[in-house]
Every structure is written in C-alpha cells, then in structure tokens.
Amino acid sequence: MCGIAGIIYHNPASYQNLGRDLLSLIQPLESRGPDSCGVALYSDTDTQEPGIYKEVGAVNNLAKKYGLYDVSGSHGIGHTRMATESVVDTNHCHPFTPGSGLSIVHNGQISNYYKLRFKLEQAGVVFETHNDSEAIAHYIHHQLSLGEPLETALEKLLCDIDGTYTFLVATPNKVALVRDKYAAKPAVVYETAEMVAIASEYRALLTLPHFDPTVPLREPDAGEINIWSTVAVTRELLEARS
Amino acid sequence: MPETILSKTVLDCAKLTTREINQQLKALASEGIEQVEVVNPAGRHNLAIALEHPITISFQGSVGYYCGGLCDRATIEINGSCGWSVGENLMSGQITVQGNASANAGASAHGGKICILGNAGPRAAISLKGATLIVSGNVGHSSAFMMQQGRFIICGDAGENLGDSIYDGQIFVGGTIKSLGADARLEPMTAQDWELLTQELHPLGLDAKAYEFKKIVCAQELYHFKAKDFSKWKDAY
Incomplete structure (x- = not known):
C-alpha cells in the first residue's frame, strides 16, 4: 500500500497554490504510506526539471523543512510510501526521476521487475536503486528517448509491465494517470474548470482547500490511461506575458 | 413527535476515532436504540463494522472502505458514495448506498441485501x-x-x-x-x-x-x- 496524488491547474491564477494543495492531498495518505514521502513540483518558470523533495519521515516534516507550502507551479505529483520490496531510505523514496523532466509516483508491485530491469539494462539504462517503481520510470523514459509520444509509451507499458500498479507520471507539460488491467490499486479523480486533483482515496480530496463536494468524482477504469496537458494553459500564459 | 426525537441519536465522526465510533454504535445497538444519524463520515474507512443487533444507521456523507462489513441485522443508509468492499461479509440486514460504490461491493456477503443506487x-x-x-x-x-x-x-x-x-x-x-x-x-x-x-x-x-x-x-x-x-x-x- 502506498498513497499517490497529483494536481494540474487549468487556470494559471491558481499556480501559487501548488505546494499547499499537493501537500493537503498527500497528508491524509500518510496512513497508506508512513515510511517516507516525496513530491515533484513543476514550477511555471522556464526550467524543464521539476523540484524533487523526498525523504524518510512525515509529510509535514518534509514540507516545513523545505518550505514546500509556498512553492508555486503548474502541476505536481506526490507520494507516501509503505515499502514492500526494497529498503527505506531517501534514494528509494518516490518520485523517481529518470531524466528529461520526467517523474513518476507509483502504488503497487511490478511482478516482472527483474526481467524488465534486465531488458532495460541491456538497452543501456542505469538503475540507481532496487525499487521496482524505478523500472516504470526508466521504461517510460526509454520509450520517450526512442521517439515515442507519451501516449504510445503508456499503451506499450500496459502490455509490457505485469503486476499491480496505479501510477502518475509527470513531464514538464503533462500529467498521466495509468491503472493496470485489474484496477487493483485505487485512484479518484476530481476535475473542475480550475483544476484536476487525483488521489488514492476520496478522503484525501476533502482536505483540498476550496473542494466542491457537488462535483462528481470519477474512478478510472481498469487499463485506462488519462493524460492531462498543461500546454494550452502554458501557451496562454506566455501569450499573456508577451 | 417527541418520542422520535428522543430515540434518535447523532454521532459526529469529526470528534471521534474510528474505534470509538464503532464502539458507540455497538453500545447504542445493544441498548436498543433504534436510529442513529452519523455526521461527518468524511470518507473514513471501517465504519459500522460487525454490529450484532438491529439498529438503523444513517450516514450523512460518503464513507470509505468496508462500510457495514460483517453486520448482522443492522439497517444502514449511506447518503453519499462508498469506497471499496461495502458490506463485505454482510450476515443479514440491509445497506443502501445513495450514490456510487467503488470496487468489491458486497464481497463475500453471506446474507442480507445491499442496494447501490448508482x-x-x-x-x-x-x-x-x-x-x-x-x-x-x-x-x-x-x-x-x-x-x-x-x-x-x-x-x-x-x-x-x-x-x-x-x-x-x-x-x-x-x-x-x-x-x-x-x-x-x-x-x-x-x-x-x-x-x-x-x-x-x-x-x-x-x-x-x-x-x-x-x-x-x-x-x-x-x-x-x-x-x-x-x-x-x-x-x-
């Protein structure tokens, strides 16, 4: 069991709330993952790489230590970890960042991890940890480096990666939510004109500031891939600035 | 009717732990209280578990996982949606959900009735x-x-x-x-x-x-x- 959460804003006026909103989402998910926590925050500046903050311990400690409540940005993903197959230390915390501004947070277990890792290592990928979730990050990064768009990379992943997984992957301009074909791990999606919020459990959404209980929530189906783009929003923002 | 007001009890989840809520529901049911309204469930897991006496419980809001699991003769109404495994191993009684249910609704339920109106x-x-x-x-x-x-x-x-x-x-x-x-x-x-x-x-x-x-x-x-x-x-x- 782990907790995952994500935020994507449709309205740039909300960018200033990113740290506060994302941490509100993952705080209640601490019960799903008390070992460690982490976030990837994509700022609205020109930089392509997200700010990664992760370590062993409580969400509140991480947030206070790095002043995360005040971080602004267009989107972000977060994780609370309950380790099942590798050690508990900062390197093995989520998010995993294989490069090119990519980050992933994962809830579940990869059952063909060793075969997958072996194949990726043969292709030149260097693994830094023994966490199976790192393989998801490298798999997607590898597909993107071969020239595949994110959509195709994730469709291939559903065939190539066995096990139970609900994960969020973020790029500098997109966030995707993927559930395995058994829908074995939970996710709830809350979408308004202003924002998209994703969390492992409904109760996490209730802590979101300005949560509107009348908005119908959605659970993605088994094998479903959802991708939200921040490009349109970013483009509008750039036009407004120029 | 004053009798109706007297026999109706309100529990506020915001002030109680899950264990306290279940203990109080069990105590109320065994005392013969007929009706309990539970407010602020806030998607919390394991609410109204293993009640062994007849009682009518009405949740005002959505509940989390395993709501009403193992209950025997209780009548539970959820005015909202519910998480995984609502009414898991239900023995008898009825659970009505005025919303949607997540995965595993009614898993292993032995008896009674679970109605998902969504x-x-x-x-x-x-x-x-x-x-x-x-x-x-x-x-x-x-x-x-x-x-x-x-x-x-x-x-x-x-x-x-x-x-x-x-x-x-x-x-x-x-x-x-x-x-x-x-x-x-x-x-x-x-x-x-x-x-x-x-x-x-x-x-x-x-x-x-x-x-x-x-x-x-x-x-x-x-x-x-x-x-x-x-x-x-x-x-x-």
Missing part, C-alpha cells in the same frame, strides 16, 4: 455467498467472480468477464454484458424470475419491466475438471 466498480459481488446485491447502474469488470450463492441484480451494463468461475447463484443484467467469464452461461428468464425482480426492485422505485433482463448462471463445466478440457478454463481470470 454504479459499482470492478469485482462487485466477488465471492458472493448468499446475499442479494442490487446495482441500479453499471458494474465493472470481473463482477461476480467466484460467486457462490445469492442474487446479483444489475439494472445497467456489466463489464468484462461477468461471473468468471461462478459456482452457483443467479445474476440478472438489465443492460449489455461486455463479456461472460469462464463457466458462466445465459439462461432463459422465467416468469418466476420476473416476479422476483419486480419484488426486489419495486421498493427501490425501479420497474423491472423497464429493463431487458438476462439471466446468467453457472454452466457447471468446471465442476469436474479434466486436464484435457484445458480450453474450458484457459481464459479464466
């Missing part, structure tokens, strides 16, 4: 052991997986692998079926079936005749499995 997620009625599960909307994939006894009434559509590895019991689907699982087969509806559906759906304000119900039962081809019949179960979930 959609249910994957694996609804998984391993159902005798209860009646009614879903007014659609259900997800692998519903009624390894169902053993009881009735599962779906007014809407059913996802892939409905009734996979079913042992016994009856499934009724008012909408479309994406696919049947291994050892599940369609059976013609009888007048008795329609009578049963009318009886079950009428109290929920639903008209059985408004749906084109189909009946699914166990084909019993896996009861005595032989290795040479591999094709009969190779696509099992």
Whole structure:
C-alpha cells in the first residue's frame, strides 16, 4: 500500500497554490504510506526539471523543512510510501526521476521487475536503486528517448509491465494517470474548470482547500490511461506575458 | 413527535476515532436504540463494522472502505458514495448506498441485501455467498467472480468477464454484458424470475419491466475438471 496524488491547474491564477494543495492531498495518505514521502513540483518558470523533495519521515516534516507550502507551479505529483520490496531510505523514496523532466509516483508491485530491469539494462539504462517503481520510470523514459509520444509509451507499458500498479507520471507539460488491467490499486479523480486533483482515496480530496463536494468524482477504469496537458494553459500564459 | 426525537441519536465522526465510533454504535445497538444519524463520515474507512443487533444507521456523507462489513441485522443508509468492499461479509440486514460504490461491493456477503443506487466498480459481488446485491447502474469488470450463492441484480451494463468461475447463484443484467467469464452461461428468464425482480426492485422505485433482463448462471463445466478440457478454463481470470 502506498498513497499517490497529483494536481494540474487549468487556470494559471491558481499556480501559487501548488505546494499547499499537493501537500493537503498527500497528508491524509500518510496512513497508506508512513515510511517516507516525496513530491515533484513543476514550477511555471522556464526550467524543464521539476523540484524533487523526498525523504524518510512525515509529510509535514518534509514540507516545513523545505518550505514546500509556498512553492508555486503548474502541476505536481506526490507520494507516501509503505515499502514492500526494497529498503527505506531517501534514494528509494518516490518520485523517481529518470531524466528529461520526467517523474513518476507509483502504488503497487511490478511482478516482472527483474526481467524488465534486465531488458532495460541491456538497452543501456542505469538503475540507481532496487525499487521496482524505478523500472516504470526508466521504461517510460526509454520509450520517450526512442521517439515515442507519451501516449504510445503508456499503451506499450500496459502490455509490457505485469503486476499491480496505479501510477502518475509527470513531464514538464503533462500529467498521466495509468491503472493496470485489474484496477487493483485505487485512484479518484476530481476535475473542475480550475483544476484536476487525483488521489488514492476520496478522503484525501476533502482536505483540498476550496473542494466542491457537488462535483462528481470519477474512478478510472481498469487499463485506462488519462493524460492531462498543461500546454494550452502554458501557451496562454506566455501569450499573456508577451 | 417527541418520542422520535428522543430515540434518535447523532454521532459526529469529526470528534471521534474510528474505534470509538464503532464502539458507540455497538453500545447504542445493544441498548436498543433504534436510529442513529452519523455526521461527518468524511470518507473514513471501517465504519459500522460487525454490529450484532438491529439498529438503523444513517450516514450523512460518503464513507470509505468496508462500510457495514460483517453486520448482522443492522439497517444502514449511506447518503453519499462508498469506497471499496461495502458490506463485505454482510450476515443479514440491509445497506443502501445513495450514490456510487467503488470496487468489491458486497464481497463475500453471506446474507442480507445491499442496494447501490448508482454504479459499482470492478469485482462487485466477488465471492458472493448468499446475499442479494442490487446495482441500479453499471458494474465493472470481473463482477461476480467466484460467486457462490445469492442474487446479483444489475439494472445497467456489466463489464468484462461477468461471473468468471461462478459456482452457483443467479445474476440478472438489465443492460449489455461486455463479456461472460469462464463457466458462466445465459439462461432463459422465467416468469418466476420476473416476479422476483419486480419484488426486489419495486421498493427501490425501479420497474423491472423497464429493463431487458438476462439471466446468467453457472454452466457447471468446471465442476469436474479434466486436464484435457484445458480450453474450458484457459481464459479464466
């Protein structure tokens, strides 16, 4: 069991709330993952790489230590970890960042991890940890480096990666939510004109500031891939600035 | 009526731990309190678990996982949606959800009735052991997986692998079926079936005749499995 959460804003006026909103989402998910926590925050500046903050311990400690409540940005993903197959230390915390501004947070277990890792290592990928979730990050990064768009990379992943997984992957301009074909791990999606919020459990959404209980929530189906783009929003923002 | 007000108790989840809520509900039920309103459930897991006396509980808001699990003779109404495994291992009584249910609704429920007045997620009625599960909307994939006894009434559509590895019991689907699982087969509806559906759906304000119900039962081809019949179960979930 782990907790995952994500935020994507449709309205740039909300960018200033990113740290506060994302941490509100993952705080209640601490019960799903008390070992460690982490976030990837994509700022609205020109930089392509997200700010990664992760370590062993409580969400509140991480947030206070790095002043995360005040971080602004267009989107972000977060994780609370309950380790099942590798050690508990900062390197093995989520998010995993294989490069090119990519980050992933994962809830579940990869059952063909060793075969997958072996194949990726043969292709030149260097693994830094023994966490199976790192393989998801490298798999997607590898597909993107071969020239595949994110959509195709994730469709291939559903065939190539066995096990139970609900994960969020973020790029500098997109966030995707993927559930395995058994829908074995939970996710709830809350979408308004202003924002998209994703969390492992409904109760996490209730802590979101300005949560509107009348908005119908959605659970993605088994094998479903959802991708939200921040490009349109970013483009509008750039036009407004120029 | 003052009696009504006196016999109604309100529990506020915001002020209590989950254990305290369940202990208080059990105490109220054993004292013979008839009706309890539970406010601020806030999607919390394991609410109203294993109550052993008749009591009517009304949740004002959505609940988390395993709500009403193991209950015997309680009547539970959820004015909101519910998380995974609502009414898991229910023994008797009734649970009504005025919203949607997530995965595993009515898992292993032995008796009683669970009514979802909305959609249910994957694996609804998984391993159902005798209860009646009614879903007014659609259900997800692998519903009624390894169902053993009881009735599962779906007014809407059913996802892939409905009734996979079913042992016994009856499934009724008012909408479309994406696919049947291994050892599940369609059976013609009888007048008795329609009578049963009318009886079950009428109290929920639903008209059985408004749906084109189909009946699914166990084909019993896996009861005595032989290795040479591999094709009969190779696509099992």
